Amino acid sequence: MNITSLTDYIIERLPEIWQRIGEHIFLAGISTMTAVLVGIPLGILAFYRPGLRGPLLGIVSILQTIPSLAMLVILLALFQKIGVIPAIVALILYALLPIVRNTLAALQGIAPEIIEAARGIGMTEWQRMRLIRIPLGIPVIMAGIRTASVAGVGIATLAAFIGAGGLGEFINRGLALSNTRLIFLGAIPAALLALLVDLVLGFIEKVCDPKRNRHWSHRFHFALKLSIVLIPLFLLIPVFISSPPWSSQTAGSSERNETKGINVVRIASKNFTEQLILAEMMAQMIEKRTHLSVDRKFNLGGTIICHQALKRGEIDLYAEYTGTGLMAILKLPAMNNPDEVYHRVSEEYLNRFNLVWLEPFGFNNTYTLTVRKQDAVQNQWKIISDLIPMSSKLVAGFSGEFQERPDGYPGFQKVYGFKFGEVHDLDPGLIYQALAKGAVDVIDGYLTDGRIPAYNLISLTDDKKFFPPYYAAPVVREEVLNAYPDLREALAPLGSLIDNTTMRVLNYEVNGNRRGVSEVVTEFLQDKEVL
Amino acid sequence: MITLDQVSKSYDGVSRVINNLSFEVLEGEILILLGSSGCGKSTILKMINRLIDPTEGRIYLDGKDIQQQDPIELRRSLGYVFQGIGLFPHFSIRENISMVPRLLGWPEDRINNRYRELLELVQLSPEIHADRFPDELSGGQQQRVAVARALAADPAYLLMDEPFGALDAITRDSIQQEFLDLKQRLNKTIIFVTHDIIEAVTLGDRIAILHEGRLEQIGTSEEIMENPATDFVRELFAKSVKFWKGFKNIS
């Protein structure tokens, strides 16, 4: 790519880049500040109560070892909410350890002669804390805050998984579309932001050090400088509250969305290309064919997150696959007949969750094992059972979801009776590339993925009919369908509109030809004359 | 007047660092606590200030049992020069000196007058030294500041724990001389800890000689030199007495 097109690419996205940076600072800033407000008192408490020290430090240390995504999902379950709140809580929990630990270390680290003198001239416990321990401990406490802040800017990129925005949004989208430019669009500003935070806090740390910086400082000066940095951060808070980043996908609709979805339909997607295309397709149909406006909450971190959000009424619809609904959500045994699955799923969803399955889009995006075409030709692999003789030597790269689901690898091993030599956990967005580059030999590919032909890969036939049908269809809250009767009509033309090949082509337009999702969708819908 | 009545202290519950100690500090005198390292001198001062509590016995300040008093108020009413100075490194000289008056809630202008007065009293310049920080002063200047801080709220009693330790001989001589002048003007009751016999004899109205937590002898330097009460005292003074007599003859 040449420089001009790269500059254009960035300039085009500049408004969103600023918005995401803003959200990112908001997420990292507010969580670090809260962690400071909570962590310093906890450190002081631990200092005064040696009995609490072990348990307290133990808890904050354990919190920090929880993998970030797991933490987000746990909080999601706890708060029953997607978006900013669980993301901020997760960030706060991560930030606590360095702050509590450094506060305690700072308070303990003051020379005993100084403390004895403070006691000896008649300072009370609180005066010793306020006048001696805290000022002398500030460099160490600040170092903890700095560590927490820099880490916070990094971890905040994960907030996008649960729809909280931030620079992770680009990274997520980039991963979903295997688009490196998009990944960099998020990763580079995030790294620069972390660097900047490190520099600024490093500076404050120096200014705060009562030993290093006394003449042009003095607490007054230092307070002044601290507020120069902190006040803008605090000023950001009202700005964000008036236009909350969690509804910023469509700026115009954000306010109405706040009043619980009046005239706004909130459409979600999981974090891979096909989902983005389907969600965008539904969004455009609704925007064009109804008076409703659409709030796009795309790129949520997986089936469970989408389903939970739908059940709780935080989103109104997304495209789900019949097989996923049957097994991952309803936990029912596998079935082979596509119609049976669809009917069973529709019925159960309506009874259990008041969710309605509309007519399927037409294609079947089942999982299947996918290999390099070259290997397939060489070893004469056509069906999955052909892999058996070599299976122990093959390295598999599976998405996390595939490894866990009963209709994924666990069930697969039972039905086919073999395992692979090694299995790596890979991000769904990177899986095809990993196979094409030779990092792994077998992946769980989607039948409709445009990257299968693009990377010269081939899907093996499911000879034991293990993988259930995965027909995609819009799943909508019944309440919303009743409230907006024209919604069903607006989406009706999408029924049976897309077969497997068409879906592969659409996916490839986005993944392979690097075209924008909305552009591809508009073109397709106009071509089919449904818009 | 400070009275110690059969005071004992044990840190570990087994061995006694201070053993059944009784003596009085008279109004307006400098009483020297003299003894070798580890004999319990600092422990005595800390008990008077209630930084630590005696295991047994009572301490009275002007006849009142200090255990009945609020420790914070007690400490603010006693000037204390700590062994190893104990200035606050993050406060300027002015703030260090003003600390106790500030804790006592003095009005700002009174504090301002006071720290200047005190700096001049200990031969430092308010203009040059007030806004410096402790580590920007020489060791001797720091010790003067420590004395000034102890005097800040004009306490009736001063507890001084080797205030002129760690100084070279020349500086120490001059600072001791200043201290004697100062003492004349201030009229305070002072307990002064040292392990240096010359300093004890030079500064003390009376000297209490301690050995392993016990009082060996208390009296004026003449009394002790004429009539050493124990072998320990005799040996302690054996060398110094000759020196001292020579010194007196010269002057």
Ligand SMILES: Nc1ncnc2c1ncn2[C@@H]1O[C@H](COP(=O)(O)OP(=O)(O)OP(=O)(O)O)[C@@H](O)[C@H]1O
């Ligand atoms: N906090 C403490 N815990 C246990 N033992 C202590 C403590 N403080 C002092 N001691 C012991 O008590 C004894 C007397 O100590 P103290 O500090 O009173 O001695 P000192 O006469 O002031 O000595 P120096 O001239 O070296 O300052 C020493 O043996 C010391 O080890």
Ligand SMILES: [Mg+2]
């Ligand atoms: Mg001592």
